[in-house]
Amino acid sequence: MPVSASDPYDLAVIGAGSAGLAGAVTAAGLGLSVALLDAAPQTGGQFYRHPARAIGAARPEALHHDWAAFAALRRRLERSDVRHLPGHHVWAVTQEDGEQWAVHAVTGADGTAERSVRVRARTVLLATGAYERQLPFPGWTVPGVVGAGGAQAMLKSGLVLPGKRIVVAGSGPLLLAVASSLAVAGARVPAVIEASGYLGYARHPRALAAHPHKLVEAAVHGAALLRHRVRLCTRSAVTEVHGTERVAAVTVTRLDRDWRPVRGTGRRIDCDALAVGHGLVPQIELATALGCATRRTTDGTLALTLDALQETSVRGLWAAGETGGVGGTQLALAEGELAGLAAAARLHGHPVHEGRLRALRRRRDRMRAFAEAMAVSHAPAAGWTDWLTDDTEVCRCEEVTAGTIRAAVSGLGAHDARTVKLLTRAGMGWCQGRMCGTATACLAAGEGAAEPPAAHRPVEPPAERRPLAVPVPLSALAASPDEPAGGRPDTAPADGD
Amino acid sequence: MARTPAELAGANSGAPFEITMDGRPVPALPGQSVAAALWSAGILAWRTTRTTGRPRGAFCGIGQCYDCLATINGEPNRRACLVPARPGDAITTQEGHGHARIGV
Numbered sequence: 001m002p003v004s005a006s007d008p009y010d011l012a013v014i015g016a017g018s019a020g021l022a023g024a025v026t027a028a029g030l031g032l033s034v035a036l037l038d039a040a041p042q043t044g045g046q047f048y049r050h051p052a053r054a055i056g057a058a059r060p061e062a063l064h065h066d067w068a069a070f071a072a073l074r075r076r077l078e079r080s081d082v083r084h085l086p087g088h089h090v091w092a093v094t095q096e097d098g099e100q101w102a103v104h105a106v107t108g109a110d111g112t113a114e115r116s117v118r119v120r121a122r123t124v125l126l127a128t129g130a131y132e133r134q135l136p137f138p139g140w141t142v143p144g145v146v147g148a149g150g151a152q153a154m155l156k157s158g159l160v161l162p163g164k165r166i167v168v169a170g171s172g173p174l175l176l177a178v179a180s181s182l183a184v185a186g187a188r189v190p191a192v193i194e195a196s197g198y199l200g201y202a203r204h205p206r207a208l209a210a211h212p213h214k215l216v217e218a219a220v221h222g223a224a225l226l227r228h229r230v231r232l233c234t235r236s237a238v239t240e241v242h243g244t245e246r247v248a249a250v251t252v253t254r255l256d257r258d259w260r261p262v263r264g265t266g267r268r269i270d271c272d273a274l275a276v277g278h279g280l281v282p283q284i285e286l287a288t289a290l291g292c293a294t295r296r297t298t299d300g301t302l303a304l305t306l307d308a309l310q311e312t313s314v315r316g317l318w319a320a321g322e323t324g325g326v327g328g329t330q331l332a333l334a335e336g337e338l339a340g341l342a343a344a345a346r347l348h349g350h351p352v353h354e355g356r357l358r359a360l361r362r363r364r365d366r367m368r369a370f371a372e373a374m375a376v377s378h379a380p381a382a383g384w385t386d387w388l389t390d391d392t393e394v395c396r397c398e399e400v401t402a403g404t405i406r407a408a409v410s411g412l413g414a415h416d417a418r419t420v421k422l423l424t425r426a427g428m429g430w431c432q433g434r435m436c437g438t439a440t441a442c443l444a445a446g447e448g449a450a451e452p453p454a455a456h457r458p459v460e461p462p463a464e465r466r467p468l469a470v471p472v473p474l475s476a477l478a479a480s481p482d483e484p485a486g487g488r489p490d491t492a493p494a495d496g497d
Numbered sequence: 498m499a500r501t502p503a504e505l506a507g508a509n510s511g512a513p514f515e516i517t518m519d520g521r522p523v524p525a526l527p528g529q530s531v532a533a534a535l536w537s538a539g540i541l542a543w544r545t546t547r548t549t550g551r552p553r554g555a556f557c558g559i560g561q562c563y564d565c566l567a568t569i570n571g572e573p574n575r576r577a578c579l580v581p582a583r584p585g586d587a588i589t590t591q592e593g594h595g596h597a598r599i600g601v
């Protein structure tokens with residue numbers, strides 16, 4: 001334990017979801033002093049998102065799988081010396097004089113409390129999770145169209161639904177989970193529209209067989225969908241939303257193998273909301289700003305390159321969970337624990353418990369293989385850009401249309417997302433390309449160009465380097481150099497909860 | 498079978514309180530975000546875009562997309578999906594932009 005308040009922590013963990021929690025309690029259990037920073041008012045991350053205590057949910061587990069695993073972690077956290085810093089929006093991690101890190105954050109429910117905090121630490125574990133990948137289509141900005149993960153998040157934390165009759169669409173295993181929780185919570189879900197097939201899984205029988213847990217999960221969702229008479233339509237997509245002030249209906253169209261709409265197959269489904277998403281993208285900008293090496297995952301997203309013990313290519317900076325490639329909560333738990341063990345071994349020269357290490361690594365490798373098999377089955381194929389009309393908005397923040405981007409590509413010779421961004425402002429708005437990055441990169445790469453097989457087609461990341469990971473009030477930026485350089489923030493504001 | 502999410506989760510919060518959306522009263526549960534309170538009142542849009550003036554509300558639900566920006570008690574550009582509702586909060590439709598306070 002540090003002896004004075006100005007000493008750095010041994011480990012700063014960024015993100016209090018499954019990976020970060022597992023890493024923090026593991027490291028603290030081995031004697032490290034740990035600070036755990038998270039933007040949310042309470043722990044759990046996205047998977048274990050749950051209502052604030054004030055809502056008085058007697059059964060928060062009703063909307064969750066494996067709640068027991070989270071409850072156990074939370075108990076371990078409460079009994080530990082980990083300093084939990086909720087409501088801390090981390091906007092940068094920097095390295096100070098070689099060996100030491102500084103984690104910079106702004107506080108408050110939405111980062112506007114204008115208190116600037118700097119936490120110093122000897123090592124850092126990045127467990128920032130992922131956000132949803134979106135592909136645009138006509139009408140996707142109409143109110144009532146929400147992210148599939150967004151609908152899930154609002155349901156888990158606020159106990160609300162965006163409508164009464166909600167179509168769920170996109171691709172990836174998350175859709176089934178979202179549809180089943182919406183239906184269980186009282187929404188009518190007429191259909192789940194999945195752009196891929198599930199046949200891809202059959203090509204990975206070994207990965208599937210090694211994961212009874214995943215099969216059970218799928219069966220649970222499947223049963224809920226059957227019970228609520230939810231139809232699953234594969235190889236289809238929502239290609240248009242009807243309504244101006246809010247969603248009135250959607251058009252669902254069959255897709256060919258390359259995700260091109262099949263002419264004449266459109267049919268209308270009445271609904272008052274659409275929950276849509278195409279898988280998840282690792283949230284890694286804090287690491288890429290430091291120059292950490294990255295890799296393409298099987299569905300074309302960018303993830304951190306990690307060694308056998310979860311360390312990034314930058315010494316002293318570990319990563320766990322979705323930052324190393326989207327793989328779900330079980331994988332995140334194993335990786336967080338591995339990273340915690342590794343950081344403790346580095347700092348304290350603890351001989352790592354070999355048996356535990358081997359078991360964790362075996363589990364991790366198996367689950368990674370499964371996740372990658374699953375990802376490849378749901379990777380967007382090149383033909384999806386045929387869903388776009390010229391006036392479809394691609395960049396929601398800057399209201400840049402597909403037509404404008406196509407003109408920049410064909411007329412002005414832009415061939416990458418960066419050039420398109422400079423010419424059109426796509427990706428320059430509030431979200432810094434998180435919502436439109438995939439689409440812009442695909443359009444910039446040019447339709448009809450010679451491409452690798454669809455599933456392996458690289459998709460450029462939303463923005464590999466952002467100067468600041470979250471928008472920061474200018475006053476906070478201006479104030480930050482005056483903050484005490486001590487490892488311990490003076491106070492830990494706990495907003496909300 | 499649950500008919501509402503609150504029933505499903507066995508929510509037993511304190512008494513609902515009131516916030517307003519453009520002057521219209523909207524009930525909120527303690528612990529709910531501003532966006533959640535608006536959704537449960539059937540309000541899905543509380544911002545208009547800068548260029549085309551189209552309506553927008555919450556999209557990502559987790560603080561990433563900035564579609565849910567609202568003016569809360571006179572302060573623009575608050576992410577309604579993150580900000581907890583407090584009794585008496587006055588939410589007003591945010592029109593156009595409000596880049597003034599934010600870097601990036």
Ligand code: FES
Pocket residue numbers: 554555556557558559560561562563564565566576577578579
């Ligand atoms: S809904 Fe995306 S930031 Fe609030």
